[in-house]
Each structure stands twice: as C-alpha cells, then as structure tokens.
Amino acid sequence: MTNWQSIAEKVLHGADITDLEAFHILECPNKELLSLLHSAYHIREHYFGNRVKLNMIINTKSGLCPENCGYCSQSRDSTAPIKKYRMMDKETIVQGAKNAHELQSGTYCIVASGRGPSERELNIVTAAVKEIKQQYDIRICACLGLLKPEQARKLKDAGVDRYNHNINTSENHHSSITTSHSYHDRVATVTKVKNVGISPCSGVIVGMRETKQDVIDMARALKALDADSIPINFLHAIDGTLLEGTNELNPTYCLKVLCLFRFINPSKEIRISGGREINLRSLQPLGLYPANSIFIGDYLTTRGQEGLSDHQMIEDLGFQIDYVTMDD
Numbered sequence: 001m002t003n004w005q006s007i008a009e010k011v012l013h014g015a016d017i018t019d020l021e022a023f024h025i026l027e028c029p030n031k032e033l034l035s036l037l038h039s040a041y042h043i044r045e046h047y048f049g050n051r052v053k054l055n056m057i058i059n060t061k062s063g064l065c066p067e068n069c070g071y072c073s074q075s076r077d078s079t080a081p082i083k084k085y086r087m088m089d090k091e092t093i094v095q096g097a098k099n100a101h102e103l104q105s106g107t108y109c110i111v112a113s114g115r116g117p118s119e120r121e122l123n124i125v126t127a128a129v130k131e132i133k134q135q136y137d138i139r140i141c142a143c144l145g146l147l148k149p150e151q152a153r154k155l156k157d158a159g160v161d162r163y164n165h166n167i168n169t170s171e172n173h174h175s176s177i178t179t180s181h182s183y184h185d186r187v188a189t190v191t192k193v194k195n196v197g198i199s200p201c202s203g204v205i206v207g208m209r210e211t212k213q214d215v216i217d218m219a220r221a222l223k224a225l226d227a228d229s230i231p232i233n234f235l236h237a238i239d240g241t242l243l244e245g246t247n248e249l250n251p252t253y254c255l256k257v258l259c260l261f262r263f264i265n266p267s268k269e270i271r272i273s274g275g276r277e278i279n280l281r282s283l284q285p286l287g288l289y290p291a292n293s294i295f296i297g298d299y300l301t302t303r304g305q306e307g308l309s310d311h312q313m314i315e316d317l318g319f320q321i322d323y324v325t326m327d328d
C-alpha cells in the first residue's frame, strides 16, 4: 500500500510529486481511496481548514459562438437545443449579484459566450461591475473569452477581481478539442490578466478522451501558470456537441483527479465545477476533502442542484462556508 501521508508531508514541505507518484494517484486502488482522500485533506486543511468557497455563475450571453470547442453546447458546430440570447442588460447582471450574495456566494462569475468581448459587451460588463462593487461585498470573476491587453486593463479598472479562462486540456490534446483557437491563445489571455493585476482563474475539463499523462500535464501547466483558482469540470457530454456520447468517467476516478490537482497545486483554490452532479453522483461530498470550492446554482447551459442542497451538504460534512473576504 502506498504511503499517501508521507507524500502529502513532502508536498507540505514544498516538494513536487514525481510523475510516477502522480500516476499512482490516478491509478490508486479503490480500497486505498479513503487513505488517499485523507492525505489530500491533510494538505487542503493546512491551507483552507474546513472552509468551502461558493461561486455562482450568470450566463450573460448564450450560444451564438463562432468557435468550435467540442465539449460546448454554445459552439457554432453544436446542435444542442439551448437558449440563445445576446448580452443581457446591466440591470439583470446586477440583480444576479444580489441573488449570489443572498446565497452566501463569495464569488459572482459573469460569463459570456464567444471568442472574446465586443466593445459594447465589455461596456455593459464594466458598468455592471462598478455598480455591484458599490452595493455588495462580493468578489467578481469575469469570463468573457480571449482578451486584448487594453480590455484586461478596462476590467481591472472597473473592479474585476478575477478572470477565468480555462486551459481546458493539455497542450498535447488541445487540437483534438478545438481548432478555432490555440492552446497558446488561451495561455496568453491568462498571462494578460495577470499582467494587469487580476487574479487568474484557469481550469480544465476532464473526460474528453485524454490520457492520464494529459491530466498530469494539465495540473502541472496550471502550477506553472500560477493560477490562483482552478475549476475542475468533469465532462457532461451534451447531445448535439462534438463530444456527444463520450462517457469515460466514474465517481472514484473523479475523486482521484481532484486529489491529483491538490497534490500538485497544494495552496490553490480547487473548485469542483461543471459535471459534478452527474459524474461524482453519490460521492459528491467526498470531493470536498481534496477540493475547497464549488459552484452553486446552474451552470452555463445545464442545471445544477439546488443551492440549498449544497449548503446542507456542507453542513452535513461539518464544514463551513467561506464567506467572502475581499482581501483573500
């Protein structure tokens, strides 16, 4: 049996795990899974105690995207029957922040489909962010696609705290998932937001026919990018998308992936994101031993579980909601 606790101690002393140890985590026998989770929790507890951060999304613009990301129901190539609409008005975005605040969400994520924001869209978002910041003590994360440096600056000046732009998969696997932009385009946007002092949020989607080496490469790439927040999505293959029918995940493997990301990115916010309910299923609560953050409410085009069930799950675990502190 692997001594997971000694690997966790090594990580807490600042060392990286080896590739062999990373493979062992992903291939951990299920009879050792509780021991692996315990060790991952040892690391998580060191940095975050038993606190859980909540994030809530508003999809301010849906569908109509010219890109061809294979997992995405909003892509030009998807035939999924989703709602399609242009950018919402400022008032609706501000109202969403009120809802997020009432559900004790520390972060409100303003998301829009598309390759990147138009000037009009950016103006709506920045006006909404300024108003939200005057009214609520809540962290704002924007997710608007690829950015130019001046757009990143404008978001920073409006008060955006965090910007999400996922690497999604490994550099090696990226062209199997999308060809309308490159892995380097994605990394460049993360770097641009960092350069203007916005906290970078960048994560992945697991279950897109990648290899275990790809999963390890993703975790290491995010460490190299120094992403403060790492959303881990588990593919929910929506009918009509290019990845329709892909079904590679099971709950115990998802837990091992979360542990891997904790061991490689020990001090970072690791968020169980899209696909949590259908892929972790009855094991969802165990995901909060390696991860310290979840989305509440709905995702971009799919329903999540009711916000209050998540509050109950956290309470049942004996964990606590990490209500927003703007300086963390």
Ligand code: SF4
Residues within 6 Å of the ligand: 065, 066, 067, 068, 069, 072, 073, 074, 075, 076, 112, 113, 114, 115, 145
């Ligand atoms: S992930 Fe974003 S860029 Fe890709 S198709 Fe979906 S909305 Fe467009």
